[in-house]
Amino acid sequence: MSTDHSFLCEAIAEAEQGFAEGGVPIGAVLVEEGRVVARGHNRRVQQGDPIAHGEMDCLRQAGRRASYRGTTLYTTLSPCMMCAGTIVQFKIPRVVIGENRSFGGNEEFLRARGVEVLVLDDPRCLELMLRFQREKPAVWAEDIAE
C-alpha cells in the first residue's frame, strides 16, 4: 500500500468514527514530514456546527500555524467550495482526495491556484458516502446547502 493510501486510511477511520456518532461520515488528516499532525471529521450533527466539515475540523485541531508549507491534507471526499477556499487561503500545497464520485467539482479550482490534487478513487470512501446519502438524505442536503 502506498504512503498516500496509508494516510487516506487514517482519514477513513475519522469518517467511520463520525458515522458511528450519527454524523456526516467525512474525515481528514493533515500530514507533515511523514506524520499525522492533526485529525478531524465532520461534526455538523454532533456539535450543531455548519462550518465543521471534515477538513475544517482537522485544520481547527491543527491549531495556529505560521505556515502550511510541506503539508498534505487527506480527505475522504472531494472538498466543497468552503473547504477548497480554505485550502487556497491557507496555502496548503497538496490535497489527496478519497473519492469525487458522490460529490465533487472543485478539483480544477484548486489546481488552477497551484494546489497539487490527487484523487485515489477509493471504493471504501465511496461506499460509506453512498450509504450515508441513502440513509440520511436530509442531513446530506443540509451539509451541502442544497
Place this chain on the structure above:
Amino acid sequence: MSTDHSFLCEAIAEAEQGFAEGGVPIGAVLVEEGRVVARGHNRRVQQGDPIAHGEMDCLRQAGRRASYRGTTLYTTLSPCMMCAGTIVQFKIPRVVIGENRSFGGNEEFLRARGVEVLVLDDPRCLELMLRFQREKPAVWAEDIAE
C-alpha cells in the same frame, strides 16, 4: 443612516470586542428579515482556532440551517478566500463589506458566482484594521497565511 450602515455598526461592535480581547479585529453579523440572527468575530488568538475568522465564527454561531436564502452577511473586512468560498458554498445571496482597502480581492469571485456585493468603504473599519496591522503585524500575517 441607512439600514446597511446600521447593521455594519453591529459588525464593527463585534470587531471592537475582538480587539479588546487582544484578537484580530474583524466582526460579522448575519441578518435575516431585518434582524440580526447571529454575531461573531475573529477568535484565532482567543481560541487558538485558525478557521475562526469573523464571518466563520458568525456562521458557526448561527448554527444549523436548511437554507441561507434571504440572508445578508455583514463583515467589517473583505472576505478572504476561505470566507468567500463559504459564502458561495452556503449560498448566502448578499454580502455587505465594511472596507476592502487594507485587505481584499475576492469581490469578483463572489460576484461571478451570483453574490450581491456592496462595499461601504467605512473609515472606522479601515482605521481599526490599519491600527491592528501596525501594532500586531505577525498575528495579521498569520491570519492571512503570509
